[in-house]
Amino acid sequence: MTNQTAAMLVIGDEILSGRTRDSNMHYLANRLTEHGLSLREVRVVADDHAAIVAGVRALRGYDQVFTSGGIGPTHDDITAEAVADAFGVAITHRADAMALLGAHYAARGLEFNEARQRMARIPDTATLIDNPISIAPGFTLGNVHVMAGVPKIFEAMVEGVLSTISRGVPLLSRSLRVERGEGEIATAFAAFNAEWSDLQMGSYPFTQDGKYGTNLVIRGHDAARLDAALEALAQVMA
Amino acid sequence: MTNQTAAMLVIGDEILSGRTRDSNMHYLANRLTEHGLSLREVRVVADDHAAIVAGVRALRGYDQVFTSGGIGPTHDDITAEAVADAFGVAITHRADAMALLGAHYAARGLEFNEARQRMARIPDTATLIDNPISIAPGFTLGNVHVMAGVPKIFEAMVEGVLSTISRGVPLLSRSLRVERGEGEIATAFAAFNAEWSDLQMGSYPFTQDGKYGTNLVIRGHDAARLDAALEALAQVMA
Numbered sequence: 001m002t003n004q005t006a007a008m009l010v011i012g013d014e015i016l017s018g019r020t021r022d023s024n025m026h027y028l029a030n031r032l033t034e035h036g037l038s039l040r041e042v043r044v045v046a047d048d049h050a051a052i053v054a055g056v057r058a059l060r061g062y063d064q065v066f067t068s069g070g071i072g073p074t075h076d077d078i079t080a081e082a083v084a085d086a087f088g089v090a091i092t093h094r095a096d097a098m099a100l101l102g103a104h105y106a107a108r109g110l111e112f113n114e115a116r117q118r119m120a121r122i123p124d125t126a127t128l129i130d131n132p133i134s135i136a137p138g139f140t141l142g143n144v145h146v147m148a149g150v151p152k153i154f155e156a157m158v159e160g161v162l163s164t165i166s167r168g169v170p171l172l173s174r175s176l177r178v179e180r181g182e183g184e185i186a187t188a189f190a191a192f193n194a195e196w197s198d199l200q201m202g203s204y205p206f207t208q209d210g211k212y213g214t215n216l217v218i219r220g221h222d223a224a225r226l227d228a229a230l231e232a233l234a235q236v237m238a
Numbered sequence: 239m240t241n242q243t244a245a246m247l248v249i250g251d252e253i254l255s256g257r258t259r260d261s262n263m264h265y266l267a268n269r270l271t272e273h274g275l276s277l278r279e280v281r282v283v284a285d286d287h288a289a290i291v292a293g294v295r296a297l298r299g300y301d302q303v304f305t306s307g308g309i310g311p312t313h314d315d316i317t318a319e320a321v322a323d324a325f326g327v328a329i330t331h332r333a334d335a336m337a338l339l340g341a342h343y344a345a346r347g348l349e350f351n352e353a354r355q356r357m358a359r360i361p362d363t364a365t366l367i368d369n370p371i372s373i374a375p376g377f378t379l380g381n382v383h384v385m386a387g388v389p390k391i392f393e394a395m396v397e398g399v400l401s402t403i404s405r406g407v408p409l410l411s412r413s414l415r416v417e418r419g420e421g422e423i424a425t426a427f428a429a430f431n432a433e434w435s436d437l438q439m440g441s442y443p444f445t446q447d448g449k450y451g452t453n454l455v456i457r458g459h460d461a462a463r464l465d466a467a468l469e470a471l472a473q474v475m476a
Contacts, residue, residue, distance in 0.1 A: 013440055018271050021264040039255070075424065113422075182311050183357075184351075186313065190313035204258070217252070219251075
């Protein structure tokens with residue numbers, strides 16, 4: 001069994017200008033790894049129609065695509081239109097989303113005004129993604145899951161979407177901390193990886209109290225095999 | 239005068255697996271904004287030769303491209319080779335980098351072994367980027383600046399590169415905090431942006447103590463014009 005591939009499209013001027021530090025990528029990366037999907041690529045683009053269309057079209061080749069940002073009620077929220085265009089489908093104030101939002105605002109005595117109705121703009125054939133935080137839904141069109149940028153809402157929507165995607169074999173990892181710099185252990189580590197070539201390995205340098213050290217990480221899908229590799233690696237590095 | 243455009247390529251399995259939360263994108267975004275460059279796109283790809291080559295080729299159309307990650311001494315550090323391939327130039331253990339690193343290790347009584355020599359692999363015609371932290375240089379090839387992934391080293395290299403790029407007009411911003419949800423102020427905000435159409439505007443919702451609020455952000459290059467717009471916006475939202 002091969003795990004499904006995934007990509008993410010982060011949409012937002014505020015990320016590219018540095019005003020906001022994105023946290024959705026890191027959240028999604030962890031959840032996909034746990035769920036057994038392989039995140040292969042992330043792109044961050046501006047609130048720009050052409051850039052979003054191009055991003056969606058480029059990433060649709062992966063099995064699952066997750067977007068964040070640009071689905072609110074203000075005029076700079078243009079993601080839904082762009083995703084519809086990327087697929088060449090129409091987008092309207094859809095009855096299901098209108099009913100959902102209409103009931104929400106009616107219950108609170110708030111006007112269901114034109115801006116709020118914008119959040120009911122959903123492409124034809126898309127299915128809604130539940131928003132347990134603030135009601136306004138995301139949507140799934142084909143293999144593209146369109147979600148809010150606000151982290152709490154994004155995270156809730158991710159859980160909803162993942163519940164519809166079958167689990168792959170989670171990528172597991174084991175880590176060995178070595179109190180030597182990368183340059184000292186690199187040759188032995190490369191030889192070790194060549195020997196255990198079914199596993200993916202990476203080395204991540206750190207400094208602590210002015211001394212160099214390295215975290216050696218082994219990744220794979222079989223826990224017993226990883227444990228065996230870790231034990232062997234510890235002997236090599238002892 | 240039009241500001242130069244920029245893009246970033248983040249290279250690393252550890253970001254895509256969720257093991258590491260990237261901080262270099264946010265750092266670079268802020269510094270480019272201050273320096274007057276316009277960051278238009280970021281891509282994150284795996285430690286995969288073909289993915290890095292494709293990423294560099296796709297992003298070379300921007301005026302300046304910044305990469306992070308994959309230039310250390312271990313076998314999973316493959317960025318330099320991939321960037322050389324993207325440009326179709328040869329890569330060797332270059333004399334200038336060999337001299338730099340050789341002197342560094344000699345002074346510390348450390349062996350300048352094969353792994354450490356890997357860090358002297360620099361594409362033909364590239365210029366070196368100074369690494370004041372741990373010596374091993376980055377490089378600039380054409381309009382692509384190849385830097386380390388370790389944040390402290392990345393940040394030092396960014397400063398070195400920016401000192402070689404002429405400043406643009408910094409993108410400035412003003413922010414107005416409104417204690418109302420986006421749905422309530424969206425129509426007025428869109429009309430306001432249409433009136434001040436030379437400025438870029440965005441709205442960013444937040445919740446605090448269970449209440450909705452919105453940060454309205456105005457961006458542009460002229461401080462006096464931004465101040466005037468902020469004052470006008472405050473009156474509209476009062």
